[in-house]
Amino acid sequence: MRMLQFMRMVRGRSFLLFLFMTCLAATAFAQVKVAGRVTDDGGSPLPGITVTIRNTKLGTQTDADGHYTLNVNLQPGNYTLAYSGIGFISRESVLAVSTSVSTYTQDMRLATSVSKLDEIVVTGTSEGTTRRQLGNYISTVKADELNKGATGNVLAALQGKTAGAQISQNSGDPAGGISVKLRGISTISGSTEPLYIIDGVIIDNSTTRVTNADPSYGSGANGDNFVGSVGQSRMSDINPADIERIEVLNGAAAAAIYGSRANAGVVQIFTKRGSAGAPVVNFSTSFSMNQLRKKLDVNQAPTKFGGSPDDSTQNILTPKVTSITPVKRYDYQDDIFRTGVGTDNNISVAGGKDKTKYYASASYLYNQGIIRNTDFSRYSFRLNLDQELNKWISFTASLNYVYSSSNEKPDGNTFFSPMNSVTIIGNYYDINQRNAFGQLMKVGERGRVNPISVIQDFKQQQHVGRVIAGAGIKLRPIKNLTVDYRLGIDNYNQDGTTFMPAYAYSVSQGFYGGGPTLDPAQNGYASAGNNTSFMINHDLNATYNWDINDKFTSVTQVGYSLQYQRMHYTLEEGRGLPPFVQTADKATTIIPGADQRTQLSISGEFIQQNFKYRNQLFLTGALRVDGSSVFGANERNQLYTKLSGSYVISGTDFWEKSSVAKWWNLLKLRAAYGESGNLTGIPAYGRYNTYNATAFIGASAFQSPGTYTDPHVKPEKQKELEIGTDMAFLDNRIGLSVNYYHKRVEDLLISRAIAPTNGYSFYLNNIGTLQNTGVEVVLNLTPVKTANFNWDLTAIYNQNHNKAVNIGQSLILYNTVGGAPVGIANGEPIGFFYGTFFARDANGNILKNPAGIPVTEAGIQTGPLTYTTQRDPATGLPPAKGATTLNKKIGDPNPKYTATLTNDFRYKKLGLHIQIDAVQGVDVFNADWRTRQGVDNGKIAEQEDRGLLPRGFIAGNYNIQEWRIDNGSFVKLREVAFSYNVGKLKGLSDLTISLGGRNLISWDNYKGYDPEINAAGQSSVLRGIDFGAVPIPRTYNLALRAKF
Structure with a gap:
């Protein structure tokens, strides 16, 4: 009986002790409100700044106006508030918590960080790390x-x-x-x-x-x-x-x-x-x-080589055709x-x-x-x-x-495509013209497509x-x-x-x-x-x-x-x-x-x-x-x-x-x-x-x-x-x-x-x-x-x-x-341009035949990138027979x-x-530019149409792949x-x-x-x-x- 009374007394006192400790803990951890505003050097608010209390799991972020609020339970004592954000130098401030104050105001001003060492970056793991710790470079774009x-x-x-x-x-x-x-x-x-x-x-x-x-x-x-x-x-x-x-x-x-x-x-x-x-x-x-952004100049010559444009759009590539036909030129760029x-x-x-x-x-x-x-x-x-x-x-x-x-x-x-349809035809067709049935007309020989067909239909x-x-x-x-x-x-x-x-x-x-x-x-x-x-x-x-x-x-x-x-x-x-x-x-x-x-x-x-x-x-x-x-x-x-x-x-x-x-x-x-x-x-x-x-x-x-x-x-x-x-x-x-x-x-x-x-x-x-x-x-x-x-x-x-x-x-x-x-x-950059090239003299000048047309280099191809050039003693040009057309690295993208x-x-x-x-x-392989000359709508073709370049100039250059390499x-x-x-x-x-x-x-x-x-x-x-x-x-x- 006494033992039972003793146990009840112990339990009662233990309960009182528990209540006492609970009250003590309640007084030890007080509800505290910490609020403030974070701005930059000019006083403008900084949203998204992380505000944390060091050595705790407590933290928040500033809102759109730079304000933040932390409602937390803290014991009296000194704490460290840490402020960090992308592109800004991290700073800290001391927060002194006492039992007599429940609300604290802590404002902070952050300076722009050029080095961004304290910026948090993520490198594939669950927890980010600061840029300070990285042994490699990471770019951040805000x-x-x-x-x-x-x-x-x-x-x-x-x-x-x-x-x-x-x-x-x-x-x-x-x-x-x-x-x-x-x-x-x-x-x-x-x-x-x-x-x-x-x-x-x-x-x-x-x-x-x-x-x-x-x-x-x-x-x-x-x-x-x-x-x-x-x-x-x-x-x-x-x-x-x-x-x-x-x-x-x-x-x-x-x-x-x-x-x-x-x-x-x-x-x-x-x-x-x-x-x-x-x-x-x-x-x-x-x-x-x-x-x-940029409109290209087109051929404005009043004539073309050959007969009717309906026969062929590439007569300029046939030097034996010397007859000319008056034509009206158009600029199709406005149509597409x-x-x-x-x-x-x-x-x-x-x-x-x-x-x-x-x-x-x-x-x-x-x-x-x-x-x-x-x-x-x-x-x-x-x-x-x-x-x-x-x-x-x-x-x-x-x-x-x-x-x-x-x-x-x-x-x-x-x-x-709209781009190629205006590139592969001569610019002497009225592409908006229609027949009696309202159908668009053809633009040259088989294989050419009317650009309006592509755009509209x-x-x-x-x-x-x-x-x-x-x-x-x-x-x-x-x-x-x-x-x-x-x-x-x-x-x-x-x-x-x-x-x-x-x-x-x-x-x-x-x-x-x-x-x-x-x-x-x-x-x-x-x-x-x-x-x-x-x-x-x-x-x-x-x-x-x-x-x-x-x-x-x-x-x-x-x-x-x-x-x-x-x-x-x-x-x-x-x-x-x-x-x-x-x-x-x-x-x-x-x-x-x-x-x-x-x-x-x-x-x-x-x-x-x-x-x-x-x-x-x-x-x-x-x-x-x-x-x-x-x-x-x-x-x-x-x-x-x-x-x-x-x-x-x-x-x-x-x-x-x-x-x-x-x-x-x-x-x-x-x-x-x-x-x-x-x-x-x-x-x-x-x-x-x-x-x-x-x-x-x-x-x-x-x-x-x-x-x-x-x-x-x-x-x-x-x-x-x-x-x-x-x-x-x-x-x-x-x-x-x-x-x-x-x-x-x-x-x-x-x-x-x-x-x-x-x-x-x-x-x-x-x-x-x-x-x-x-x-x-x-x-x-x-x-x-x-x-x-x-x-x-x-x-x-x-x-x-x-x-x-x-x-x-x-x-x-x-x-x-x-x-x-x-x-x-081997030893060359990936994806370099490889092909035929112009013959040149010892000073790097392009060699031309008696008609003034550049010629292709020829000789003996000793390897994919190595060769020996040959010259005809009589002309100083690559020989017309007995030599191989040479290839080399002609450009690098x-x-x-x-x-x-x-x-x-x-x-x-x-x-x-x-x-x-x-x-x-x-370098760029400009295939479109070369094609424009070959169909007689480019500015180099215009010079040949007007007699400013020798007949056959475009044809002579057309198959030289170096001609298509552009800056x-x-x-x-x-x-x-x-x-x-x-x-x-x-x-x-x-x-x-x-x-x-x-x-x-x-x-x-x-x-x-x-x-x-x-x-x-x-x-x-x-x-x-x-x-x-x-x-x-x-x-x-x-x-x-x-x-x-």
Whole structure:
């Protein structure tokens, strides 16, 4: 009984003790509100600045007006508030919490950071790291930099804004594809495009033709000259207004953690997120005009050689024809070009509370092309959610739906594109003339197409529906450990239709209805193409942070990833269309189409270890193993390594105490080595030697492919060494980063020619090496900085030299668009132009025959790139008989260097942005220019028509391939934007009006429209080819941005 009373007494006192301790804990942790405003040097609010309390998991971000609020439980004592943001120097302040005060105000002013050392960047793991710790260079481009250019394409907006990147627009179509090459070429047999990631979701940026899809679109009758294609790349689906920042990882050391798909670098896109505070609505609208930047001069001679233009459009190439016929000349450019208009409208709302944040947006883009009857429209909807469930679980989700449609015309490598249709006919036809039945008239001999037919009657449409979705959960189960899982899905359906009506005039076989005489039963063409792509990626990562002592810190990261991709491509086409029929299934003759189905999967594991000493010395090492279904079991798993280090000398006590620290603010040395692989070298089933079904003597048969693939092929492996330094001077008003890299791609996948007696013509296996070396220099400068006026200058210089090593054969030649002779040879740059050339004397002067016509060099070809010239003693010219026409390297589409100079001026509420891009030391194969002379509508042809050049001059030059090499160097006024910040108005918290332009001026000596375009699209090897691509337009833009 007493024992029971004693137990009850103990329990009662324990309960009182528990209540006492609970009350004590309640008094120890008090509810505290910390609020403030973060501004820049000029007092302008800074949204998106991260505010955290050191050594806790507590933090938030500033809203659109720079305000932040933290409602937290804190014990009395001193705490450190940390403020950090992209492009600003991080700062800290002391917060003294007492029991008598519950509300604290802590304002902060952040200075612009030239070095950006404290900027958080993401390098493929669950936890980001500061730029200070990186041993390799990573570029960061913020939203306000992307939105200064008048473009709705995110990759076009990225041009000239990141070191080591060559970004070029392949075509001036409304949704023309963009090519991105980071630190040169990474492969010769697959794509050299980088890996694209949006908020952790791996996305597809390939170009798949669902219009212009038949190989007969090639310049040859059977499409045998068709390699490479322009068209839409799928990054055209992404709305730049949704982007917060872009990180570009150039090197293999930065990309090694991403594994096999990152051999060409990584472009990471981070979209806007919500922040705590009242909802903030942003609205922007713009009106744009697109114009042909440069109009070409055409032949104005009053006569042509030969008789009626109806007989032949190329009589100028027949020197024996000396008779002339009076003609009226026309300029067809006005019939195919126009001034296009466009609009880009965006609205978004962002906000949330401490634990729930959201961002939602909707946009509509419409852009008319400079080619008549072409346009592109895009609808985009995005929702981003961030939810903190409790102190150790948080959740993120994103959803982006895009629908786009376009009206197109044939482009690139086809005689009946609008560009080529005016290039392959003489300019002495009235192309608007019609016969008694209202039908357009023919324009020359068989094979020539009336440009008005293409503009008015051809119908090509493309529609794309796309969903990009991601979700992630982050766990903090114990102190210092973070575990997160992310799921990403990219799914789109691409549908395209083509319709070419029947025509009364005779056309070529490639035009579907040709022949010596018109076959009505085969006239007219229709096709329907569809491409469905599904990609999913799973990433599971864990990070453990360990403060070994007050000087040493360790960060250990492990992870696993799984990727899966499925594609299904179909093409249905037919020719011979009955009246009023526009679909392929009703055609008289069904053309064999396509039904291609592809699946591949990739899995990988990695471990990364980072050590930090006193926030000055950093060392990182990583290992990754990737497995891919593309390659056989014996070569499926590949190991990639990474090692990097950096030393911030200016952070040492010795430096800070020295006198040099007063003006030299930063000195950082860094080095990195990394490896990555390539899964795009062969298709998903490329290691299998597939056979095609065919018919033989009325029975079913199989036909072997032309190339035999070694079943034991393995991924190409890239190894890169990068050395660099980052420096800042004069209170960080001068920043300088210099990078040197040496990149070596081993085990190249190359098709070698073999004897046909083997049953195949080519043999594909791993052989050879590709090498890139380069230098990157980035200079950030603030020459003037006052309360009312600010001038920021950025200069970027990139130099890359590549060459092939030990490719297993002396020369590889490619059949290409426009007949461009493209080659690869040991010791030479990738994709150089190879062909016949002019004979020259010892002083380099072109030799001419007695009639004054240049002659082709001839002699003995001792090797693909070596030769011995021969001369006829009597004439001093190459001998007419007994000598071989010689070939050599005649041009190089790889630029010697690229550069960008950007100036941003701000005076009170006025702003001026100017960006100038330069590409120097580059050649272009100008097939269109040569064709214009051959059909008698070019200015050189005019000189022969007028007798200013000898008869036969054009014919003598026409087959000399060097004649088509043009100077592709240019300096371009890429972007200009003048803005005025109105500020607050009734009902608006901010209003800005801007007037700008893009591609306004190009200083070049190019004989075509624009040296920047490429008819081969995203091809790794084929570059610098001008054949039928739409010129890049000049764009003017008037925009209004409002905040509510």
